[in-house]
Amino acid sequence: MIPHLTKGAIAALITLAVGVICLVLQPAVPWIAKWPAAWVLPATDWVGAGLTWLLEGVKPVARAFSAMMYYPMLWANIALTSTPWPLVIGAVAALGWILGGLSMAALGFLGLSFVLASGYWVESMNTLALVAVSVPLALLLGGAIGVLANEHPRIKSGVQAVLDVMQTVPTFAYLTPLLLLFGFGPVVGLIASAIYAAPPMARNVLLGLERVEPEIKEAAVMSGGTRFQQLFQVEIPSASTQIMVGVNQCLMAALSMVIIAAVIGGFDDIGWEVLLTMRKAQFGQALLAGLVVVVFAVVIDRMSATLAQDRRVTYDRRVAWGVLAVGFLVSVLFWSSLPDPAGFETLQPLADGVDRGLTQFTTANGEWLASMKNGFLFYVLLPLRIGLAQAVLPFTWGFAWTGQMSLVLFSASAVLGVIVALRGNVTLGALLGIAAIVLVTGIANLPWLFVLVGTAALGWVSGGRRLAILSVVLLSTILLSGLWERALLSLYLSGAAVFACAVLGGTIGLLSAISPLVWRVVQPICDMLQTIPLFVFLIPVLMVFQIGEFSAFLAIIAYAIVPMIRYTRHGLTETPAEMLEAATASGATEWQILRDVRAPYAAPTILLGLNQTILYAFAMLVIAALIGTTGLGQSIYLALGQADVGLGISAGAAMAILALIADRMVQGFAEERRRALGL
Amino acid sequence: MSDTKTPAITCRNVWQVFGPGAETALTDALARSGDDADVAAQELREQGLIPAVQDANFDVQEGELFVIMGLSGSGKSTLIRCISHLLHATGGEIRIDGENIVEASKARLIELRRKKLGMVFQHFGLFPHMTVLDNVAYPLRVQGTKKSDRHAKAREVIELVGLKGREHHYPRELSGGQRQRVGIARSLVADCSVWFLDEPFSALDPLIRRQLQDEFLQIQEKLKTTIVFITHDINEALKLADRIAIMRDGKIVQIGTPAEIVLHPVDDYVREFSKDVAKGQHAHVASVMNTGEAMVYGADDPGLRKDMTLDAALARCMDLYEPVPVHDDSGKVVGVVNPADLAAALQVETP
Numbered sequence A: 001m002i003p004h005l006t007k008g009a010i011a012a013l014i015t016l017a018v019g020v021i022c023l024v025l026q027p028a029v030p031w032i033a034k035w036p037a038a039w040v041l042p043a044t045d046w047v048g049a050g051l052t053w054l055l056e057g058v059k060p061v062a063r064a065f066s067a068m069m070y071y072p073m074l075w076a077n078i079a080l081t082s083t084p085w086p087l088v089i090g091a092v093a094a095l096g097w098i099l100g101g102l103s104m105a106a107l108g109f110l111g112l113s114f115v116l117a118s119g120y121w122v123e124s125m126n127t128l129a130l131v132a133v134s135v136p137l138a139l140l141l142g143g144a145i146g147v148l149a150n151e152h153p154r155i156k157s158g159v160q161a162v163l164d165v166m167q168t169v170p171t172f173a174y175l176t177p178l179l180l181l182f183g184f185g186p187v188v189g190l191i192a193s194a195i196y197a198a199p200p201m202a203r204n205v206l207l208g209l210e211r212v213e214p215e216i217k218e219a220a221v222m223s224g225g226t227r228f229q230q231l232f233q234v235e236i237p238s239a240s241t242q243i244m245v246g247v248n249q250c251l252m253a254a255l256s257m258v259i260i261a262a263v264i265g266g267f268d269d270i271g272w273e274v275l276l277t278m279r280k281a282q283f284g285q286a287l288l289a290g291l292v293v294v295v296f297a298v299v300i301d302r303m304s305a306t307l308a309q310d311r312r313v314t315y316d317r318r319v320a321w322g323v324l325a326v327g328f329l330v331s332v333l334f335w336s337s338l339p340d341p342a343g344f345e346t347l348q349p350l351a352d353g354v355d356r357g358l359t360q361f362t363t364a365n366g367e368w369l370a371s372m373k374n375g376f377l378f379y380v381l382l383p384l385r386i387g388l389a390q391a392v393l394p395f396t397w398g399f400a401w402t403g404q405m406s407l408v409l410f411s412a413s414a415v416l417g418v419i420v421a422l423r424g425n426v427t428l429g430a431l432l433g434i435a436a437i438v439l440v441t442g443i444a445n446l447p448w449l450f451v452l453v454g455t456a457a458l459g460w461v462s463g464g465r466r467l468a469i470l471s472v473v474l475l476s477t478i479l480l481s482g483l484w485e486r487a488l489l490s491l492y493l494s495g496a497a498v499f500a501c502a503v504l505g506g507t508i509g510l511l512s513a514i515s516p517l518v519w520r521v522v523q524p525i526c527d528m529l530q531t532i533p534l535f536v537f538l539i540p541v542l543m544v545f546q547i548g549e550f551s552a553f554l555a556i557i558a559y560a561i562v563p564m565i566r567y568t569r570h571g572l573t574e575t576p577a578e579m580l581e582a583a584t585a586s587g588a589t590e591w592q593i594l595r596d597v598r599a600p601y602a603a604p605t606i607l608l609g610l611n612q613t614i615l616y617a618f619a620m621l622v623i624a625a626l627i628g629t630t631g632l633g634q635s636i637y638l639a640l641g642q643a644d645v646g647l648g649i650s651a652g653a654a655m656a657i658l659a660l661i662a663d664r665m666v667q668g669f670a671e672e673r674r675r676a677l678g679l
Numbered sequence B: 001m002s003d004t005k006t007p008a009i010t011c012r013n014v015w016q017v018f019g020p021g022a023e024t025a026l027t028d029a030l031a032r033s034g035d036d037a038d039v040a041a042q043e044l045r046e047q048g049l050i051p052a053v054q055d056a057n058f059d060v061q062e063g064e065l066f067v068i069m070g071l072s073g074s075g076k077s078t079l080i081r082c083i084s085h086l087l088h089a090t091g092g093e094i095r096i097d098g099e100n101i102v103e104a105s106k107a108r109l110i111e112l113r114r115k116k117l118g119m120v121f122q123h124f125g126l127f128p129h130m131t132v133l134d135n136v137a138y139p140l141r142v143q144g145t146k147k148s149d150r151h152a153k154a155r156e157v158i159e160l161v162g163l164k165g166r167e168h169h170y171p172r173e174l175s176g177g178q179r180q181r182v183g184i185a186r187s188l189v190a191d192c193s194v195w196f197l198d199e200p201f202s203a204l205d206p207l208i209r210r211q212l213q214d215e216f217l218q219i220q221e222k223l224k225t226t227i228v229f230i231t232h233d234i235n236e237a238l239k240l241a242d243r244i245a246i247m248r249d250g251k252i253v254q255i256g257t258p259a260e261i262v263l264h265p266v267d268d269y270v271r272e273f274s275k276d277v278a279k280g281q282h283a284h285v286a287s288v289m290n291t292g293e294a295m296v297y298g299a300d301d302p303g304l305r306k307d308m309t310l311d312a313a314l315a316r317c318m319d320l321y322e323p324v325p326v327h328d329d330s331g332k333v334v335g336v337v338n339p340a341d342l343a344a345a346l347q348v349e350t351p
Helices: A007-024 A045-082 A085-118 A121-151 A153-168 A171-182 A186-211 A212-224 A227-238 A240-264 A270-279 A282-309 A317-333 A348-386 A403-422 A426-443 A448-481 A484-515 A516-531 A534-545 A549-573 A577-585 A591-627 A632-642 A645-677 B020-032 B037-046 B077-084 B105-114 B134-143 B145-158 B176-188 B205-222 B234-240 B258-263 B268-274 B310-316 B339-346
Strands: B009-018 B050-058 B067-071 B089-098 B117-120 B194-198 B225-233 B242-250 B251-258 B325-326 B332-339
Touching: A007 A426, A007 A448, A007 B258, A045 A121, A045 A171, A045 A186, A045 A448, A085 A121, A085 A282, A085 A317, A085 B251, A121 A153, A121 A186, A121 A227, A121 A240, A121 A270, A121 A282, A121 B205, A121 B251, A153 A186, A153 A645, A171 A186, A171 A240, A171 A591, A171 A632, A171 A645, A212 A227, A212 A516, A227 A240, A227 B067, A240 A270, A240 A282, A240 A632, A270 A282, A270 A534, A282 A348, A282 A516, A282 A534, A348 A484, A348 A534, A348 A549, A403 A426, A426 A534, A426 B037, A448 A484, A448 A645, A484 A516, A484 A591, A484 A632, A484 B037, A516 A549, A534 A549, A534 A591, A549 A591, A577 A591, A577 B325, A591 A632, A591 A645, A632 A645, B009 B020, B020 B037, B020 B089, B037 B050, B037 B251, B050 B077, B050 B251, B067 B077, B067 B234, B077 B089, B077 B194, B077 B225, B134 B145, B134 B176, B145 B176, B145 B205, B176 B194, B176 B205, B225 B234, B234 B258, B242 B258, B242 B268, B251 B258, B251 B268, B258 B268, B310 B339, B332 B339
Parallel strands: B067 B225, B067 B242, B117 B194, B194 B225
Antiparallel strands: B009 B050, B009 B089, B242 B251, B325 B332
8 A cells, every 4th residue: 555645745755765875874975964175165265255356346436425424424413412402302202292192202202211311312312313314325225126126027026036135134244245345434334224224115115006906006097197197196105004114114124233233333322332231241231221222113113103004193283393392492491501411320220230130130040040051052952953962971961872872763763653654644754754863963963965855855845846946056055165064053043943933932822812811911022022123132131141052042032933923823813704603603612713713724824924933033143143153143243353255245145045945935835825725 | 870970989800918928929810810800819818828808899989878798807897998098909909089099109198098088997096195186186187287277177076976075085084986976076077088987886885876877877968978888787788878898708799789789689698698687678669660561550559659668668558469550759650569579579588
């Protein structure tokens, strides 16, 4: 009896076979597992030389541009730092009133008051000045790209691919070539954030224009409008809600990047302050500076989000003028006696208190915390990374791993796999075998041939032959460029984090879907986590667990878990009412409805959530290099420090390749599910 | 209808084919089949292309209300988009007032749309960010008309469609029927002479639909524009049309007056449409009476006239068995009809 094999089963069996072959032949032909160093091309150097040559050519233009940008930056800086702080606070509150009435005005006022009280006023205004200059650049650039792509359908898919790449290339990787082009200084941060913030704008403009109802476009044509009139009088205004979503995302991306760009230093902004205090292990201070960043993010996000609301209420402008006037009056009346904003130390005791509390906490709980951290490292992360065969040592596990143990594990998994396969589930059976191989060898030590075949198989199942070929070709470039081991290390850490996010986030999402009460607690936390710039995630984990892989692991989870929660809940709660009624009418219990109706219907949405989680994890992985990870993220960070364009770009590209392959595969599975459901 | 005047709209061998390389594929297919449309269409389908409109031929006279009817997917919306040049026809010739618009330049098309053409859409196509007044005035705005002038003109049309007092509402604040009134007003504001309506009442409730149909007929009475009207509703077509073209799978299968469509369907497809129609209300005595040399009729004269509907005529001669005379407007006897024939013409086919 030969059961009819599904695509998945065939792919899994082939992968398993290759894995077994690799394991068996490894002692005899070592190159089958470990890519020989002699086969590595000096691609990194070539990329470096090529790019340096190219950049040298563009350099004069770049330097001229940099000189040009110097002035708007200077003006924005002067305007923000020399304006008396009561007036700035008044202006922000007034803006808040216009955008969202009392609640937004209060948010603006309280937010900036906090900034003032923190003593980081000047640094904050420096950051804000950078954002204020980079955002208009990004909006213009992104808007122009979006409109052009909409006007010329032929370049649309190309533009979309470029936008994809721009958003998957890790942020740090941008910085190295920019550093070479523009030299040290705030202009690099400015340009980087404009480049980084343009894609979301372009994407939303394009999406908005595409989604304008065809009849609205036709009505504009039949009214006798020229193309220009159609576009600017009808299509763009009709798409304004979506475009405003783009503006919001653009602002947030710009802020995030401006803060990240602080790692290159040379500018006294709030990101630099976070970094500096973190390096000096002044965690109370770092937390304070981090909170200032968070406050900025929240204020900017919530205020600009009101622009994208469907029906906007207009608030009485006179109130805004009044608020502004109060700010002005206070500034004028107390002109000479206004306290220096840098001198505020209202929150200093708080920062010191946090420091003290933290020291007490870590000394009191140090043992427990350390044992938790080490336990996780020794029993989960390390085996995943280098395999049971190497990770199980008498020192940690109490015994040494032997060949017999491997053999026992393999046989057990083989027996179990065969049983499962005979009962009809060949795919699961083969996967059991593959899991055993991964467990014993460890992700970082997996034979390259096995990884390549496995990726190809996965690509073939999810997206057909084209995706399989694409994945193999892209992975081979990593292999050839000698970044393979680092890539696997990155894969291991982000893979572990993504897995944890999927389990944890999926559970929280499920609970939130079942109980509105849970969601009411979880939702604001998710909102918060999504608003916080990447950088700030590092502070709390660093405070408790110090530098190391475990801290990075936690930071990645904290950042990447949100989409998993959101999409899981969204998918599970968005089942059409009719389907639920039909299930209820058939006599299904709540649990049966969840399992048989809601979950299958939610599958494509949950997969999209997983996809986002993967991309988020990769993004954070690079940032986490600051607190100690190995792999590509570390290379990118090191390259930045040494201004090594070749390494920076190559490692960045490798990172983008991993993200791209993961993205396409999960999308492929989601697409397949959607098709199966007829959506 | 006189043949001496240039028709307002002329369609000659109009094709709309979707798919890569449609234009060459159509030329080749026509050349190979010796201009046989059915053979060419079949060949195009086999190549994976979609002939959405095949070989459409008709004239619309000035002031005529021409209805194109068909089920969804029959190509009627595609055809009206070819005539209004929202789609560039793949092949053939479309003349508006004698001018071939398939070959018109971009600038000329804009000019035509500003001065001559108006269009109403199924889902209204209103601009969500503009008030009723600005929506209606938009065709004038693109021409650069002064704000006060265009608003004055827009107010006029808004009053014509019965929306006075709602000038400053936004589309989202209006009901479906009101939205379509805005759509109608917008299409009329620039004094078009050719008016395209793409299923204008299909998205509305039956009651509102009837009300708007009646108002539409009144407006047409006043303006006497040439109209191409799309619908999938046979009753709407019969109620409004001077002539009806029935489409199926991209082909026009019959063109005729409402009575011709109801009484002499060319094939089962058209017959299927008119099956449930109250024929008595749409066909006239003239279509069933006998004319000729020997007009023999009985003693009873119930006073039938040739433009009476079958229902009205039958009501007058229900109890008669002999043929009765039919008069024209002047009272002269122009034909004879047997009451049994009247009843037979009304017979609804049994499935």
